[in-house]
Amino acid sequence: MSSVGENQASPDVLIVGAGPAGLSAAIELKKRGVAQVVVIEREREAGGVPRHCFHPGFGLQDLRRNLTGPNYAQRLVSKAQDLGVEIATSSTVNAIAPDKTTRVTSPHGILDLHPRFVLLTTGVRERPRSARLVPGTRPAGVFTTGQLQQWVGLKKFPVGTRALVVGAEHISFSAVQTLRHAGVSCVAMVTDHPRHQSLWGASLLIRAVYQAPLLLGTELIEILGTHRVEGALLRNVASGSVEKIDVDTIVFTGDWVPDAELAYRSAIEISPLTRGPMVESDGRTSVDQIFAAGNLVQPAETAGIAARRGTEAAMHIANQIYQPIVAQRIVIPLECDESLLWVTPQRLVLNEELERLYFRTRLFSSKKFLAVRQGDRVLGRYRLRHTSPNRGLSVPGAWSKDVEKESGPVRIALCD
Amino acid sequence: MNETEANFDIAIIGGGVVGCAIARELSGGSLTVALFESSSDLGNGTSKANTAIWHTGFDTVPGSLESSLVHRGYEKLGIFAEQTGIALERTGAVLVAWDEEQAAALKNLQEKALANGVVDTEIISAEEVIRREPHLGEGVQGGLVVPGEGIIDPWSVTLAFANLAVLRGVKLFRSTPILGITEAQDRHLLETHQGSYGARWLINVAGLYSDVIDRMIGHEGFTITPRRGQLLVFDKLARPLLSGIVLPVPTERTKGVLVSPTVWGNLLLGPTAEDLDDKGDTRSTSDGVKALLADGKRILPRLMDYDVTAVYAGLRAATEHRDYQITSYPNERYVCVGGIRSTGLTGSLGIAEYVAELLRSAGVEIPSGKGLESGFTMPPLGECQIRPLQDPNKISEDPAYGTVLCHCEQVSLGEVRDACHAMIAAENLEGVRRRTRALNGRCQGFYCGAEVVDVVARELGTAPESLMGFQ
Numbered sequence: 001m002s003s004v005g006e007n008q009a010s011p012d013v014l015i016v017g018a019g020p021a022g023l024s025a026a027i028e029l030k031k032r033g034v035a036q037v038v039v040i041e042r043e044r045e046a047g048g049v050p051r052h053c054f055h056p057g058f059g060l061q062d063l064r065r066n067l068t069g070p071n072y073a074q075r076l077v078s079k080a081q082d083l084g085v086e087i088a089t090s091s092t093v094n095a096i097a098p099d100k101t102t103r104v105t106s107p108h109g110i111l112d113l114h115p116r117f118v119l120l121t122t123g124v125r126e127r128p129r130s131a132r133l134v135p136g137t138r139p140a141g142v143f144t145t146g147q148l149q150q151w152v153g154l155k156k157f158p159v160g161t162r163a164l165v166v167g168a169e170h171i172s173f174s175a176v177q178t179l180r181h182a183g184v185s186c187v188a189m190v191t192d193h194p195r196h197q198s199l200w201g202a203s204l205l206i207r208a209v210y211q212a213p214l215l216l217g218t219e220l221i222e223i224l225g226t227h228r229v230e231g232a233l234l235r236n237v238a239s240g241s242v243e244k245i246d247v248d249t250i251v252f253t254g255d256w257v258p259d260a261e262l263a264y265r266s267a268i269e270i271s272p273l274t275r276g277p278m279v280e281s282d283g284r285t286s287v288d289q290i291f292a293a294g295n296l297v298q299p300a301e302t303a304g305i306a307a308r309r310g311t312e313a314a315m316h317i318a319n320q321i322y323q324p325i326v327a328q329r330i331v332i333p334l335e336c337d338e339s340l341l342w343v344t345p346q347r348l349v350l351n352e353e354l355e356r357l358y359f360r361t362r363l364f365s366s367k368k369f370l371a372v373r374q375g376d377r378v379l380g381r382y383r384l385r386h387t388s389p390n391r392g393l394s395v396p397g398a399w400s401k402d403v404e405k406e407s408g409p410v411r412i413a414l415c416d
Numbered sequence: 417m418n419e420t421e422a423n424f425d426i427a428i429i430g431g432g433v434v435g436c437a438i439a440r441e442l443s444g445g446s447l448t449v450a451l452f453e454s455s456s457d458l459g460n461g462t463s464k465a466n467t468a469i470w471h472t473g474f475d476t477v478p479g480s481l482e483s484s485l486v487h488r489g490y491e492k493l494g495i496f497a498e499q500t501g502i503a504l505e506r507t508g509a510v511l512v513a514w515d516e517e518q519a520a521a522l523k524n525l526q527e528k529a530l531a532n533g534v535v536d537t538e539i540i541s542a543e544e545v546i547r548r549e550p551h552l553g554e555g556v557q558g559g560l561v562v563p564g565e566g567i568i569d570p571w572s573v574t575l576a577f578a579n580l581a582v583l584r585g586v587k588l589f590r591s592t593p594i595l596g597i598t599e600a601q602d603r604h605l606l607e608t609h610q611g612s613y614g615a616r617w618l619i620n621v622a623g624l625y626s627d628v629i630d631r632m633i634g635h636e637g638f639t640i641t642p643r644r645g646q647l648l649v650f651d652k653l654a655r656p657l658l659s660g661i662v663l664p665v666p667t668e669r670t671k672g673v674l675v676s677p678t679v680w681g682n683l684l685l686g687p688t689a690e691d692l693d694d695k696g697d698t699r700s701t702s703d704g705v706k707a708l709l710a711d712g713k714r715i716l717p718r719l720m721d722y723d724v725t726a727v728y729a730g731l732r733a734a735t736e737h738r739d740y741q742i743t744s745y746p747n748e749r750y751v752c753v754g755g756i757r758s759t760g761l762t763g764s765l766g767i768a769e770y771v772a773e774l775l776r777s778a779g780v781e782i783p784s785g786k787g788l789e790s791g792f793t794m795p796p797l798g799e800c801q802i803r804p805l806q807d808p809n810k811i812s813e814d815p816a817y818g819t820v821l822c823h824c825e826q827v828s829l830g831e832v833r834d835a836c837h838a839m840i841a842a843e844n845l846e847g848v849r850r851r852t853r854a855l856n857g858r859c860q861g862f863y864c865g866a867e868v869v870d871v872v873a874r875e876l877g878t879a880p881e882s883l884m885g886f887q
């Protein structure tokens with residue numbers, strides 16, 4: 001555990017959360033010469049979620065290396081520390097007052113810091129069984145992927161013998177791997193969508209390597225068992241037929257929700273779609289001098305994208321530190337239609353070019369293009385690589401220079 | 417079986433909130449008292465799964481035993497909670513009428529309240545209801561304010577009673593179901609897996625199974641039909657939507673569901689009312705959940721913007737009678753305390769006092785019950801209290817109180833450790849949850865699940881898998 005020193009009571013930038021987004025932002029701020037950058041992390045170790053993703057595939061985008069999660073996390077931490085970033089672990093940010101007074105609790109006590117800027121990078125979690133309203137008894141043996149990874153990877157605890165995986169997106173396939181690693185056989189994977197939402201070939205791989213059938217158009221309707229999970233009832237959405245499956249472990253995967261309590265408590269405006277803070281194109285929230293980035297804003301992306309978004313927010317914060325502006329900012333809302341689950345940023349700034357636009361579809365669609373419109377004008381039209389729900393999508397923001405002041409909100413939608 | 421493991425003057429069967437309240441009341445005198453609980457923890461039956469409302473008893477049946485004991489219990493519990501540091505918030509309640517029929521019923525309810533000794537209710541207009549609770553849905557016709565209603569931490573109440581009882585000499589047997597009862601000359605013989613115990617007096621407070629115990633003694637005073645109540649606990653972020661408890665107006669047709677804050681800062685929606693055959697069926701069902709959500713959407717539409725943190729169900733010990741079934745059989749040295757249906761948390765101290773009276777009048781020497789608390793306090797778990805993580809003194813005394821273990825519920829390592837070593841210690845994760853709130857939050861273990869299991873296994877000296885429900 002490391003704590004915040006006396007001389008860091010008023011840092012230039014305070015970052016909440018030492019995951020890929022927070023650490024990448026800290027590194028960027030230091031590279032740009034910002035003097036005091038403090039990162040507050042509530043876990044004993046910095047690094048965020050990758051700390052417990054014990055498989056390769058991390059760092060490809062930002063570090064140009066293929067690393068395991070823990071190695072990737074360690075590299076980001078070392079890089080930040082080498083540049084002089086202060087990282088306080090076992091330290092929780094409880095509240096940020098309107099004047100930016102930030103209350104931190106740690107084993108050293110309760111401390112108030114007075115940063116100039118705050119960046120929130122507190123990440124996401126998966127919705128647990130209760131939030132998905134899956135009825136039945138309440139036995140042990142019900143996990144989320146995040147919990148399972150820590151269980152297996154960090155603690156090496158035994159899990160069970162036969163598992164059901166709920167969900168069929170990237171993370172769900174990770175869960176299958178983790179189960180396999182723990183010696184648990186994955187009896188089935190279920191999704192209520194008509195197809196899985198991961199990379200092409202993922203289901204073949206699952207079937208060939210892990211022998212787990214992927215049940216499409218199927219939902220989990222009840223959990224059985226007294227002390228321990230003893231089974232589950234699955235229903236075929238189309239036919240309505242119900243089947244009992246014999247498992248002692250159930251893993252709920254994906255279905256992301258930002259861990260946004262601190263943002264709520266700091267009176268930051270929350271997007272009803274992402275359930276994370278609303279941000280402008282540069283990452284600023286509705287509260288002055290507070291920015292947000294990473295999975296907290298975009299639930300959820302790969303670590304590489306979260307890192308990149310952290311870096312971008314840091315660039316904008318550094319700009320504000322060096323050139324405390326200036327002209328009045330004119331903000332135009334950015335909205336999406338029903339075909340999309342969410343879009344971010346939720347606010348465009350007139351005459352500021354947007355880097356990229358990030359969004360998610362709600363369902364698989366035959367419409368393969370995204371249209372960006374303001375009023376009757378089509379600002380852009382982009383062919384999409386896929387329309388998988390739960391899988392990252394983004395398009396360039398070059399059209400943002402054509403946004404007009406008086407023409408109302410910019411709207412995006414899937415189109416033919 | 418002639419040899420007994422031990423003999424007691426009084427044996428209490430059932431360690432729910434009522435049984436523990438009775439144990440506390442009867443403790444501290446010259447008589448030996450034992451409390452038998454079948455589960456590994458106290459309050460593991462109906463007492464753990466209720467709506468946690470500190471009832472004035474305004475809508476009980478006037479003149480009933482329940483009415484007088486809830487009234488008495490209400491007063492005593494208010495004082496008790498204050499003395500022992502148990503979270504209790506005097507939020508007040510408003511019964512909201514959504515149609516003409518309900519609006520017309522308010523007057524009768526007010527009179528009923530008066531007959532139950534609740535004198536400070538007030539009928540208010542729709543505008544006034546909305547001023548108090550601005551997030552209510554469309555269609556409010558008026559309301560009845562019951563200022564005395566409040567919310568309480570039900571788990572700590574049961575544990576506090578049990579702790580005080582044990583401190584004052586009661587012998588506690590957990591994981592000890594009473595399997596059968598036989599009669600010897602001057603005592604009852606209680607059969608358990610560990611052997612048999614003798615008791616001169618027997619008090620049956622076995623909740624849903626009080627009819628089964630009653631039959632073991634040879635009585636058939638009543639039959640219990642479990643009435644299930646499913647409840648949804650909403651994210652703490654929803655707490656600002658309500659200022660106090662919003663109660664339904666019961667009519668001939670429906671009882672309706674309530675929305676209430678909890679002392680932990682969540683909002684609670686429920687309960688359903690379903691008559692069942694199975695005394696163990698605490699499942700939630702998709703129909704139950706759907707019905708609650710439909711009601712929630714109507715009562716407090718914005719509640720639907722928030723995630724559900726927990727779904728649970730409790731079983732009311734309903735009988736064919738409307739009142740509590742409390743009967744003393746002095747000749748048999750037996751008191752039956754059954755049918756404590758939907759007010760037992762509030763009524764517990766009133767019931768305990770009444771049972772002590774019944775025993776006294778049968779010539780049993782029960783201490784006066786004065787000064788039972790003697791400075792004992794429970795850990796602060798409520799949002800209205802100062803939790804260890806908010807207390808600089810506590811943290812500087814012991815940094816474990818500044819080490820967050822469960823982030824969502826803000827529970828420190830020190831609290832979880834303490835729960836594992838308390839006088840009536842947690843024996844499993846459930847026990848830790850109820851003593852500390854750890855794992856009860858919105859992430860349900862995504863962040864801290866593995867770490868909490870690690871700490872609890874270490875502190876209890878057991879293997880982690882033994883905490884994961886494998887028998």
Ligand SMILES: Cc1cc2nc3c(=O)[nH]c(=O)nc-3n(C[C@H](O)[C@H](O)[C@H](O)COP(=O)(O)OP(=O)(O)OC[C@H]3O[C@@H](n4cnc5c(N)ncnc54)[C@H](O)[C@@H]3O)c2cc1C
Nearest residue numbers: 017019020021042048049093122123294295301302303306
């Ligand atoms: C289970 C799981 C598996 C994944 N697998 C992969 C994968 O295989 N490949 C991949 O590319 N991506 C994967 N991802 C996604 C990737 O891990 C995330 O995109 C990335 O970690 C997001 O970075 P972040 O910095 O936004 O958030 P996080 O990594 O979640 O970091 C947030 C940090 O903030 C801290 N924090 C939160 N609140 C507070 C507070 N109040 N005070 C102090 N600290 C706080 C948290 O403890 C945490 O360390 C996975 C995600 C999950 C959840």
Ligand SMILES: Cc1cc2nc3c(=O)[nH]c(=O)nc-3n(C[C@H](O)[C@H](O)[C@H](O)COP(=O)(O)OP(=O)(O)OC[C@H]3O[C@@H](n4cnc5c(N)ncnc54)[C@H](O)[C@@H]3O)c2cc1C
Nearest residue numbers: 430432434454461462463466467469594623645760761762
């Ligand atoms: C949905 C719901 C909502 C409610 N809301 C409220 C409320 O808001 N306010 C309020 O005041 N009350 C409320 N109640 C009522 C209250 O919860 C009960 O009245 C109270 O918990 C009853 O306590 P008890 O000790 O009688 O029973 P229990 O808590 O059921 O305890 C009985 C104990 O006996 C044990 N036992 C059974 N058989 C044996 C045996 N053979 N040997 C040993 N031990 C045995 C059981 O394990 C159990 O622990 C509610 C109830 C429900 C179901």
